[in-house]
Amino acid sequence: MTPLLRISGLTKAYPGVVANDNVSFDIGIGEVHALLGENGAGKSTLVKAIYGLVHPDSGTMELGGNAYDPGEPRNARASGVAMVFQHFSLFEALTVGENIALGMENAPETTALSEKIRTVSANYGLTLDPDRLVGDLSAGERQRVEIVRCLLQEPKLLVMDEPTSVLTPQEVDILFETLRKLKAEGTSILYISHKLEEIRTICDHATILRLGKVVGTCIPSEETPKSMAEMMVGTTLTAPKKGAFQPGPALLEVHNLWLASSDPFGTSLKEITFNLHAGEVLGIGGVAGNGQDELMLALSGEERTQNGTIQFKGENIGHRGPNYRRTQGLLTAPEERLGHAAAPDMSLTENALLTGFGRQKLTTNGFVKWNATKNFARAIVEKFDVRTPSVNNAAKSLSGGNLQKFVIGREIMQNPEVFIVNQPTWGVDAAAAADIRQAILELAHNGAAVLVISQDLDELMEISDTFAVLSEGAMSKVRSAQGVTIEEIGLLMGGTEVSHAPA
Amino acid sequence: MLRLEARPNPSRTMQALTPVIAVAATMIAGGILFALLGKSPFAAIRMLFWDPVFGEFAFYYRGQILIKAAPLILIALGLSFGFRANIWNIGAEGQFIMGAVVGGATGLALYPYEAFWVFPLMIIMGAIGGMLWGLIPAFLKIKFNANEILVSLMLVYVASNFLAAMVTGPLRSPVGMNFPVSRNFSEYASAANEELIAGTGMHWGVVTAFLAVIVAYIALTRHIAGFQIQVTGQSARAAKFGGINPNLTIALCLGLSGALAGMAGIFEATGPAGKLSTNFPVGYGFTAIIVAFLGRLNPIGVLLAGLLLAITFVGGDVVQTELQVPKASIQVFQGMLLFFLLGSEILVNFRLRLNKKGVA
Numbered sequence: 001m002t003p004l005l006r007i008s009g010l011t012k013a014y015p016g017v018v019a020n021d022n023v024s025f026d027i028g029i030g031e032v033h034a035l036l037g038e039n040g041a042g043k044s045t046l047v048k049a050i051y052g053l054v055h056p057d058s059g060t061m062e063l064g065g066n067a068y069d070p071g072e073p074r075n076a077r078a079s080g081v082a083m084v085f086q087h088f089s090l091f092e093a094l095t096v097g098e099n100i101a102l103g104m105e106n107a108p109e110t111t112a113l114s115e116k117i118r119t120v121s122a123n124y125g126l127t128l129d130p131d132r133l134v135g136d137l138s139a140g141e142r143q144r145v146e147i148v149r150c151l152l153q154e155p156k157l158l159v160m161d162e163p164t165s166v167l168t169p170q171e172v173d174i175l176f177e178t179l180r181k182l183k184a185e186g187t188s189i190l191y192i193s194h195k196l197e198e199i200r201t202i203c204d205h206a207t208i209l210r211l212g213k214v215v216g217t218c219i220p221s222e223e224t225p226k227s228m229a230e231m232m233v234g235t236t237l238t239a240p241k242k243g244a245f246q247p248g249p250a251l252l253e254v255h256n257l258w259l260a261s262s263d264p265f266g267t268s269l270k271e272i273t274f275n276l277h278a279g280e281v282l283g284i285g286g287v288a289g290n291g292q293d294e295l296m297l298a299l300s301g302e303e304r305t306q307n308g309t310i311q312f313k314g315e316n317i318g319h320r321g322p323n324y325r326r327t328q329g330l331l332t333a334p335e336e337r338l339g340h341a342a343a344p345d346m347s348l349t350e351n352a353l354l355t356g357f358g359r360q361k362l363t364t365n366g367f368v369k370w371n372a373t374k375n376f377a378r379a380i381v382e383k384f385d386v387r388t389p390s391v392n393n394a395a396k397s398l399s400g401g402n403l404q405k406f407v408i409g410r411e412i413m414q415n416p417e418v419f420i421v422n423q424p425t426w427g428v429d430a431a432a433a434a435d436i437r438q439a440i441l442e443l444a445h446n447g448a449a450v451l452v453i454s455q456d457l458d459e460l461m462e463i464s465d466t467f468a469v470l471s472e473g474a475m476s477k478v479r480s481a482q483g484v485t486i487e488e489i490g491l492l493m494g495g496t497e498v499s500h501a502p503a
Numbered sequence: 504m505l506r507l508e509a510r511p512n513p514s515r516t517m518q519a520l521t522p523v524i525a526v527a528a529t530m531i532a533g534g535i536l537f538a539l540l541g542k543s544p545f546a547a548i549r550m551l552f553w554d555p556v557f558g559e560f561a562f563y564y565r566g567q568i569l570i571k572a573a574p575l576i577l578i579a580l581g582l583s584f585g586f587r588a589n590i591w592n593i594g595a596e597g598q599f600i601m602g603a604v605v606g607g608a609t610g611l612a613l614y615p616y617e618a619f620w621v622f623p624l625m626i627i628m629g630a631i632g633g634m635l636w637g638l639i640p641a642f643l644k645i646k647f648n649a650n651e652i653l654v655s656l657m658l659v660y661v662a663s664n665f666l667a668a669m670v671t672g673p674l675r676s677p678v679g680m681n682f683p684v685s686r687n688f689s690e691y692a693s694a695a696n697e698e699l700i701a702g703t704g705m706h707w708g709v710v711t712a713f714l715a716v717i718v719a720y721i722a723l724t725r726h727i728a729g730f731q732i733q734v735t736g737q738s739a740r741a742a743k744f745g746g747i748n749p750n751l752t753i754a755l756c757l758g759l760s761g762a763l764a765g766m767a768g769i770f771e772a773t774g775p776a777g778k779l780s781t782n783f784p785v786g787y788g789f790t791a792i793i794v795a796f797l798g799r800l801n802p803i804g805v806l807l808a809g810l811l812l813a814i815t816f817v818g819g820d821v822v823q824t825e826l827q828v829p830k831a832s833i834q835v836f837q838g839m840l841l842f843f844l845l846g847s848e849i850l851v852n853f854r855l856r857l858n859k860k861g862v863a
Contacts, residue, residue, distance in 0.1 A: 301746070302743050321746050321748070322743075322744060322745070323745075323746030324746075326746070332744075336740075339740055339741060340738070340740045340741055340744055341741070342741060343734050343737040343738045343741040343742075344738060345737055346733070346734070346737060350730065350734075353727075353730060354734060354741065354744070354745040355744070355745060357727060358746075363727050366726050366727050366728065367725050367726055367727070368725055368726065368727055368730060370725075
């Protein structure tokens with residue numbers, strides 16, 4: 001049988017890097033095909049070539065036996081290739097229907113379109129009301145808008161880039177039902193994900209990329225997540241070791257914290273109360289956009305809060321800024337590495353100064369001790385195995401994983417008493433992620449209190465002593481992480497999803 | 504179609520060389536301009552760049568260069584700090600005028616009282632006047648998120664009308680035959696900004712400008728405040744994470760550049776201009792923007808760029824009188840300098856790609 005899509009010898013080079021090197025593989029009709037690989041392995045470039053966003057330097061593609069060279073996304077869509085991006089391109093101030101109409105070549109008239117949206121979404125179990133404002137939708141619902149937008153074109157091949165990163169476990173189940181239905185109808189799906197367990201559940205075949213080359217193929221259901229991860233990185237991995245948890249005194253006490261989000265489409269914090277103890281790793285799960293960023297800003301001091309809501313070692317610090325908190329021993333690492341945790345065009349030395357100058361005493365009377373700062377940056381690079389030619393290199397020249405190691409290392413090297421980190425291993429390759437988790441565990445083992453906000457439940461289960469969930473700006477009770485099941489967490493994360501809106 | 508593509512590793516040498524390339528390109532394009540006007544391009548370029556420094560009358564022109572460079576450098580230093588933080592003070596001309604008016608009014612109020620502290624007090628009041636004028640856009644930006652480019656620019660016209668109102672009203676000289684001018688500061692010993700060494704052009708404003716270059720250089724490269732300003736310009740969120748108060752940075756940058764422009768204004772009024780009049784503003788505040796960028800927002804660069812622009816001013820006068828070209832041609836010449844500077848900067852950081860015609 002001819003495959004739906006055949007890629008042969010596809011090569012694409014960018015200045016200084018070969019993103020795809022002679023890549024070949026087939027996707028059969030009605031097959032869910034996984035594309036596996038670490039960050040920078042060339043998955044995005046490959047997918048962009050298929051969707052016509054990137055023109056390959058050499059190599060050919062065939063769609064249904066005919067030569068396929070889309071050139072631009074419009075032609076790809078016309079040929080029956082649709083794509084759901086990891087980052088949504090939706091206008092928050094417009095309705096679902098308006099957003100979908102904007103993405104169509106010949107959008108039908110509004111009521112007809114609404115009717116069509118309702119039919120398609122009901123057919124595939126993706127509840128969606130075309131008249132709602134996108135700004136009011138959860139991340140999972142926004143993804144449905146993107147998916148329905150694709151399904152309206154009746155695609156032959158649906159490309160999905162990290163589709164589950166914004167979903168609760170229950171929403172993932174619903175999505176998988178949809179994918180199975182599409183598959184049964186003969187639609188092929190190219191599925192890109194880091195989550196190996198999901199790939200085992202849903203995918204028929206997997207192609208593994210490393211440094212732009214195809215390094216292997218497998219049938220995911222016959223592999224273990226560990227064996228697939230090792231194929232991706234090319235080495236054997238060891239899981240971080242976790243010691244027994246003995247809670248010390250409460251270092252950080254958050255009591256009845258309310259905070260209005262400064263972002264009009266953000267989530268305000270509601271009545272957050274918890275204690276964080278020495279030696280504890282508290283994992284906070286939840287779907288993105290449920291108040292994680294706001295909680296982070298409130299704890300780091302970038303947003304000030306009411307007096308009495310945040311106490312650090314018994315002292316009220318709600319009205320104190322980030323630098324005061326740092327010198328006292330409360331250190332943070334925000335989610336966004338480039339542009340928030342680090343200034344992109346500044347060198348690693350300068351970025352070490354950014355959060356280190358107070359606690360590491362890198363200035364005298366305001367004058368910067370550049371040699372001491374450089375040594376501090378070098379120490380981070382050495383201790384945390386940051387791959388960079390020198391500490392004079394700009395932050396943006398580092399790969400995501402290396403910069404993340406630098407950002408985490410910069411804070412851990414300052415011996416925090418309380419360390420708060422958001423998405424510590426987001427977009428980081430497996431080997432670097434394991435190093436970062438190990439460093440966090442060691443920090444807690446040595447008596448620091450650690451709060452980890454993450455959307456990766458496997459990660460939270462691996463490193464947390466205690467566990468809570470953020471949902472719509474409110475936090476669940478903190479409970480022991482031992483014995484928590486994914487189903488329970490899903491319900492805490494707002495798993496009432498199933499009966500959410502009228503079908 | 505043409506397309507710009509970011510270079511992965513822009514050459515550092517080329518980045519450092521962009522001002523030199525820009526000057527060379529300006530000379531070539533300027534030469535063509537003069538040739539089109541029917542003048543010898545070589546003579547024009549020589550008169551513009553060479554004669555003021557090394558020509559027959561250089562002994563006179565060199566002093567003039569210093570006099571013209573001092574306000575440019577002083578203003579551009581302040582602007583460069585703000586530009587690094589992405590705070591765009593385009594209204595230095597207005598702050599320059601207000602510095603002159605406030606400082607000048609202070610001196611005129613004390614006339615004819617003679618004391619050593621009159622002149623320093625006038626300078627301080629000039630700096631405060633410029634600073635307060637700069638803080639208006641800062642306040643509106645912090646409070647209402649008003650665009651500082653528009654506000655500071657519009658305040659230039661307010662300032663120049665205020666100056667006109669003052670010299671036709673309260674500050675009008677009683678011995679000025681009803682002309683819209685203030686008393687002449689050179690006739691008031693305590694307020695006059697005389698040349699320190701006769702014939703060199705060196706007055707207190709020039710000394711201050713040179714000192715300011717050194718202070719600014721240290722602040723930018725060695726002090727945490729300079730670092731924080733640079734972080735703010737790079738990424739506002741990273742700056743906030745680093746505990747830098749964005750509102751404070753806005754106030755600091757606009758206040759500082761206003762104060763330096765104000766100081767330049769009062770040095771100019773008490774020295775080279777000699778008095779306040781409706782003809783007092785000659786555009787130093789605007790030319791300083793070119794100086795700041797030509798100097799790559801670096802204090803040493805600003806010093807060199809200020810001197811270069813001053814040479815083209817002085818040289819421009821020479822060309823104008825010797826070759827009988829319109830004043831506008833000199834302004835076009837200076838505009839070309841900024842144009843080529845920005846152009847070569849883009850080409851160093853990006854490469855130009857020719858898109859293939861039709862569907863690829």
